[in-house]
Amino acid sequence: MTTHPVTIVGAGLAGLTCATYLHRANIPFRLIDAADAVGGRVRTDSVEGFTLDRGFQVLLTAYPECQALLDYDALNLQPFYDGALVRTHGHFHRIADPFRHPFDAPRTLFAPVGTLADKLRVARMRSALTAQSINEIFSQPEQPTRQVLATRWGFSDLMIDRFFRPFFGGIFFDTELQASSRLFEFLFKMFAEGDTTVPAQGMQAIPNQLAAQLPSSSIDLNTQVAALENNQVRFDDGTSAPASAIVIATDAPAAHNLLGDETISTKQRSTTCLYYAAPESPLDDPILALNGDQDGLLNNVAVMSDVAPSYAPDGETLISAVVVGDPLEDDDALERTVRRELIDWFGLPAGGWTHLRTYRIEHALPDQTPPSVRHDANMVRHHDGVYVCGDYLRTASINDAMGTGRMAAEAIRTDRSVPA
Structure with a gap:
């Protein structure tokens, strides 16, 4: 009988999900992370009540x-408006x-964001993708998203540049839309079939909910793994622990570094997010505002407190401004540039907004230029006794961070002949 626990390195959504399914199968585990809290890239800070x-x-x-795993009611999910405001020519x-919003359909049809035929193509694509299963989407040939929008779906350059580029470019952190068409079509299907939300207490409520279901004694934070050695994990303090x-x-x-595996790409996509406090919202709805012109640094702006009032203290407004990539300017110069663009978007009051914090996320998402989205249940088995999980294995999404975590746990259970 195996006595040592399964050691999971990384307490982001993939590791937490793997731990959850191992726990349900009564397989002992130890979840380790170098950070001071669970969540990985899904973290939330409280700053001056925001x-x-x-x-x-x-x-x-x-x-x-x-x-399958989250309690949506407990997360108190707050929805965005199903659509976007596209800014073009001022x-x-x-x-x-x-x-979802039939009364807004006329404005959408005649908005100078693509042609009328493009709007009808969106409806056709929506119908086609919602009718396909996820496995069917992942079985399609991979192409860059921009190419498939033009060739498979027939969209004009105007529609691609004014809508798809800022909307999905802000999701992929890739304004050239070179990400896999499988990722695009999967995400488009998900947008069409559900709501776009944030938890009332911030995105970290998601990993916190998963961690709360696990034995606290099985989670070790502030613990840095230095290397893997013969079925053991060696820590940076020189100690080691055996693992089954x-x-x-x-x-x-x-x-890539821990496994010494050159086949794991280290190419990443970056993003920069600036937060501002304001006395009132510049928008009328909980909606994403997009840069439909290919100029400036700003890609998208959201008034987070319009979506989730709990994101800001009473009487205050929280605004998120996103720049795709990691600009060369230092934080002060970047903030001045972004503020000038916000004034251009929303008028002089934006000049008085209070800058709260700038986040530069160097490793925000794995690069997903084709070929990248795999459709292989064995991808979580690395070599004897070593498994992998994470969004880089399939699609750069919360879904597949969690999905590959589940798959890793199932592979361990199967390899041990533990009943489901």
């Missing part, structure tokens, strides 16, 4: 892995999901 997620992040309620134009199996649930660069 709730600041580390980078602009959302939870799509249609994610099947989240539906004016905002509403692009709504006509199936090891799961590397880190991001791709850390997995």
Whole structure:
């Protein structure tokens, strides 16, 4: 009988999910992370009474892995408006999901964001992708998203540049839309089938909810793993611990280093998020505002307290401004540039907004230029007794961070012949 626990390195969503399914199967585990809290890249800070997620992040309620494991009611999810405001030539134009907001359909149809035919193509694509299973989407040939938008779906350059580039470029952190078409079509399906939300207490409520279901004695934080050695994990203080199996649930660069695996790409996508406090909201709805012109640094702006009032103290407003990538300017110069653009977008009152914090997320997402999205249940088995999980294995999403964590736990259970 195996006596040592499974050691999971990394307490982000992948590691927490793996631990959850191992715990349900009565397989002992030890969950280790170098950080001071669980969550990995899904973290939230409280600053002067404001709730600041580390980078602009959302939870799509249609994610099947989240539906299987999370208690949405307990998270008190707060929804965005289903659509976006696209800013072009100094004016905002509403692009709504006509199936959710039929009264806004006329404005959407005639907005100068693509052609009328493009709007009809969106409806056709929505119908086609919601009819496909996720496995069917992942079985399609991979192409860059921009290419598949033009060739498979027939969108004009105008529609791609004014809507898809800022909207999905802000999700992929890739404004050239070179990310895998499988990732795009999967996410489009998820947007169409559910709500776009944040938990009332911030995105870290998601990993916190998972961790609360685990034995606290099995979670070790502030613990840095230095190397893997013969079924043991060696820590940076020189000590080591034996493991019956090891799961590397880190991001791709850390997995590459720990495993010495050159096949794990370390190429990452970056993002920068600036938060501001304001006396009132510049928008009328809990909606994402997009840069439909290919100029400036700003890609998208959201008034987070319009979406989730709990993100700001009473009488205050919290605004998130996102720049794709990691600009060369230092933080002060970057903030001045972003503020000038915010004034251009929303008028002189933006000049008086209080800058709260800037987050530069160097390793925000794995690069997902094709070929990248795998469709292989064995991808979580690295070598004898060592397993891997993380969003870099499939799609750069909360769903597949959690999904690969589940798959790693199932692989361990199967390899030990533990009944489901």
